[in-house]
Amino acid sequence: xxxxxxxxxxxxxxxxxxxxxxxxxxxxxxxxxxxxxxxxxxxxxxxxxxxxxxxxxxxxxxxxxxxxxxxxxxxxxxxxxxxxxxxxxxxxxxxxxxxxxxxxxxxxxxxxxxxxxxxxxxxxxxxxxxxxxxxxxxxxxxxxxxxxxxxxxxxxxxxxxxxxxxxxxxxxxxxxxxxxxxxxxxxxxxxxxxxxxxxxxxxxxxxxxxxxxxxxxxxxxxxxxxxxxxxxxxxxxxxxxxxxxxxxxxxxxxxxxxxxxxxxxxxxxxxxxxxxxxx
Amino acid sequence: xxxxxxxxxxxxxxxxxxxxxxxxxxxxxxxxxxxxxxxxxxxxxxxxxxxxxxxxxxxxxxxxxxxxxxxxxxxxxxxxxxxxxxxxxxxxxxxxxxxxxxxxxxxxxxxxxxxxxxxxxxxxxxxxxxxxxxxxxxxxxxxxxxxxxxxxxxxxxxxxxxxxxxxxxxxxxxxxxxxxxxxxxxxxxxxxxxxxxxxxxxxxxxxxxxxxxxxxxxxxxxxxxxxxxxxxxxxxxxxxxxxxxxxxxxxxxxxxxxxxxxxxxxxxxxxxxxxxxxx
Numbered sequence: 001x002x003x004x005x006x007x008x009x010x011x012x013x014x015x016x017x018x019x020x021x022x023x024x025x026x027x028x029x030x031x032x033x034x035x036x037x038x039x040x041x042x043x044x045x046x047x048x049x050x051x052x053x054x055x056x057x058x059x060x061x062x063x064x065x066x067x068x069x070x071x072x073x074x075x076x077x078x079x080x081x082x083x084x085x086x087x088x089x090x091x092x093x094x095x096x097x098x099x100x101x102x103x104x105x106x107x108x109x110x111x112x113x114x115x116x117x118x119x120x121x122x123x124x125x126x127x128x129x130x131x132x133x134x135x136x137x138x139x140x141x142x143x144x145x146x147x148x149x150x151x152x153x154x155x156x157x158x159x160x161x162x163x164x165x166x167x168x169x170x171x172x173x174x175x176x177x178x179x180x181x182x183x184x185x186x187x188x189x190x191x192x193x194x195x196x197x198x199x200x201x202x203x204x205x206x207x208x209x210x211x212x213x214x215x216x217x218x219x220x221x222x223x224x225x226x227x228x229x230x231x232x233x234x235x236x237x238x239x240x241x242x243x244x245x246x247x248x249x250x251x252x253x254x255x256x257x258x259x260x261x262x263x264x265x266x267x268x269x270x271x272x273x274x275x276x277x278x279x
Numbered sequence: 280x281x282x283x284x285x286x287x288x289x290x291x292x293x294x295x296x297x298x299x300x301x302x303x304x305x306x307x308x309x310x311x312x313x314x315x316x317x318x319x320x321x322x323x324x325x326x327x328x329x330x331x332x333x334x335x336x337x338x339x340x341x342x343x344x345x346x347x348x349x350x351x352x353x354x355x356x357x358x359x360x361x362x363x364x365x366x367x368x369x370x371x372x373x374x375x376x377x378x379x380x381x382x383x384x385x386x387x388x389x390x391x392x393x394x395x396x397x398x399x400x401x402x403x404x405x406x407x408x409x410x411x412x413x414x415x416x417x418x419x420x421x422x423x424x425x426x427x428x429x430x431x432x433x434x435x436x437x438x439x440x441x442x443x444x445x446x447x448x449x450x451x452x453x454x455x456x457x458x459x460x461x462x463x464x465x466x467x468x469x470x471x472x473x474x475x476x477x478x479x480x481x482x483x484x485x486x487x488x489x490x491x492x493x494x495x496x497x498x499x500x501x502x503x504x505x506x507x508x509x510x511x512x513x514x515x516x517x518x519x520x521x522x523x524x525x526x527x528x529x530x531x532x533x534x535x536x537x538x539x540x541x542x543x544x545x546x547x548x549x550x551x552x553x554x555x556x557x558x
Contacts, residue, residue: 004333007289011330014293015337019396051290054283058294103446105471111438113430117298140418140440147423151392159390161419167382192384 003035009044017048017060017072021124022154026069045070056080058121074152076125078271084118085250085267092234093263098256104263110141110205110233113148119250120148123203123231126248127153130228132201134158134194136220138187138212145233146203153201158194160187160219168193172222176215187215194223201229207249208235210242217244234265282314288323296327296339296351300403301433305348324349335359353431355404357550363397364529364546371513372542377535383542389420389484389512392427398529399427402482402510405527406432409507411480413437413473415499417466417491424512425482432480437473439466439498447472451501455494466494473502480508486528487514489521496523514547 004012013030030041049060058075062068088109097105109115123145132153137146138160150157164171168190178185194200202216213230220227230247237254250271254264266272283291292309309320328339337354341347367388376384388394402424411432416425417439429436443450447469457464473479481495492509499506509526516533529550533543545551 004330007286007326008330008333010286010289011293011327012334012336014290015297015331015334018294018297020393023393047286048290051283051287052294054287055291055294057291099446099448101445103448105446105448105469107438107447107469107472108435111426111436113426113436114299114302114433116426117430140422140438143419143422144426144436147390147392147395147426151396154393156387157390157392157423159386159419166380167378167384168386169378169382169384190384190386193386 006040006044009034009036009040010047013041013044013048014052017070018058018074020154021058021072021074021152022128024063024067024069024071029069071154073128074121074124076122076152080118081122081250082267082271084115084122085271088115088251089265089267092251092253092265095261095263097263098258098261102256102258104253104256106205106234107141111144113144116144116148117151119145119233120150120152122250123149123201123248124152127201127229127231130201131199132228133198134200134225135203136160136194136200136216136225137203138162138216141206142204145205145231149201149203149231158189158200160189160216162187164188165190172219174215174219174222176218177211185212185215187212187219189219189223194220194225196224198223198225199228200225201231202227203231205233206235207232207242207247209239210244210247213247214243235268285319285323288313288315288319289326292320292323292327293331296349297337297353299433300337300351300353300431301407303342303346303348303350308348350433352407353400353403355401355431359397360401360529361546361550363394363401364550367394367530368544368546371530371532371544374540374542376542377537377540381535381537383532383535385484385513386420390423392423395423395427396430398424398512399429399431401529402428402480402527403431406480406508406510409480410478411507412477413479413504414482415439415473415479415495415504416482417441417495420485421483424484424510428480428482428510437468437479439468439495441466443467444469451498453494453498453501455497456490464491464494466491466498468498468502473499473504475503477502477504478507479504480510481506482510484512485514486511486521486526488518489523489526492526493522513544 027041031038061071135146135150136158170191171188173188232249234251235249249268306317306320310317340350414429415437449470450467452467511528513530514528528547
């Protein structure tokens with residue numbers, strides 16, 4: 001095989017890393033695929049690393065040793081998260097989204113692959129230092145965000161179901177009261193879905209009082225899982241006291257003023273420059 | 280701002296294109312962001328294009344004119360699809376997946392972000408020439424594949440629900456008989472989820488007789504949608520006559536031999552080299 005020139009290699013390596021976030025890739029793989037010495041690959045990687053850093057596009061981590069290699073993590077800097085949050089607010093604060101009964105139509109946003117990929121990058125950047133093994137969510141609207149977060153973290157997604165499926169074997173079930181519907185709900189997770197003692201991040205689209213997150217926490221206790229982070233796309237301002245602590249939200253929903261035809265939604269505190277000071 | 284050197288620009292442009300599949304990006308955007316002339320960007324793009332093509336990593340399309348720009352489509356060549364299909368078969372043909380009642384545990388695969396991203400690339404490469412506006416699926420297990428397909432196509436995902444949600448406004452509902460459970464099921468799609476006359480690709484995880492796909496087709500008739508493609512991860516060999524025609528599957532499930540402890544699954548015909556001849 002004719003070996004690849006540096007400019008081509010930079011394209012190949014960048015594309016490969018970006019498509020495999022969180023995965024450790026041995027330098028020998030690149031050397032063999034591109035037909036050059038490992039030392040050339042090291043130089044290529046240094047270039048890729050600095051260009052990505054310069055563009056705020058993520059970072060490349062090098063692990064030394066025989067089992068070593070490189071790993072790419074997507075960006076997700078605070079400025080980027082803030083810009084996305086404002087863009088989402090603008091999209092959401094559209095009175096045409098209003099649905100009689102006091103609801104807001106958000107399904108298109110929760111299922112947008114493009115938007116949820118960006119949200120996933122932001123959650124991944126925040127939770128990656130806690131080294132989770134799994135992302136866990138409950139069906140249905142949290143799945144796209146959770147899937148994209150898991151992809152950016154390079155881990156698997158586990159989805160609790162609303163009803164037990166015979167096709168999934170033995171399962172653990174849990175009843176809880178959902179804050180948004182005030183109804184008794186059930187969630188269920190197959191025994192084989194999660195090994196004992198895993199480190200997990202919980203991801204959902206919406207949090208009112210945190211009933212679903214608490215239900216999930218109870219359910220995960222049966223799997224001796226350790227919850228190392230909780231992320232939600234949007235929390236409701238009310239009630240301010242949630243049933244779970246230490247969660248990360250992107251947006252705060254303050255309500256709909258039907259008379260003034262106004263949807264009130266804003267970025268979460270950690271994204272507000274005027275409050276965050278040095279962020 | 281200090282302008283970016285070519286090597287850095289190649290990394291930036293590659294990363295940006297790969298993160299925005301199917302989106303038309305104006306050359307002025309790259310020129311402004313990287314602080315160089317549009318002619319330099321054109322040269323960069325030619326390099327990116329040829330390196331991606333050489334690596335079988337996708338292709339870059341140039342659109343001329345004022346509204347023109349470049350668009351990236353992920354790879355998804357037949358060899359790649361075949362390799363993935365064989366890898367999935369190996370994963371699936373594991374007797375530990377067997378669940379009493381004649382079922383197979385596949386949830387971990389259907390929810391794997393890494394695997395479903397690859398499946399999404401393959402579906403996108405196959406359906407992209409038909410220029411779909413939307414990907415449509417039914418909750419729950421089809422969502423990850425459908426989301427990744429929509430992402431690779433650069434379009435939105437629309438998900439029919441199992442029950443009507445008050446939070447989504449007026450909706451169209453449809454009853455159908457699911458082939459896999461032989462039960463009467465309902466699916467429902469919010470009126471505002473899909474504009475009239477859209478070109479859609481249907482994506483699901485599993486097809487037995489095609490009852491779900493036919494139900495979706497009926498449902499979409501209410502939206503005057505044109506179905507330009509149907510993709511499923513795995514179809515059952517039985518019954519060979521499905522209720523819908525012209526679908527693309529990756530795998531064929533031939534059954535479980537409980538006595539011999541054997542799971543029989545294989546790549547679909549179009550991926551079998553010995554049958555496909557020239558593929």
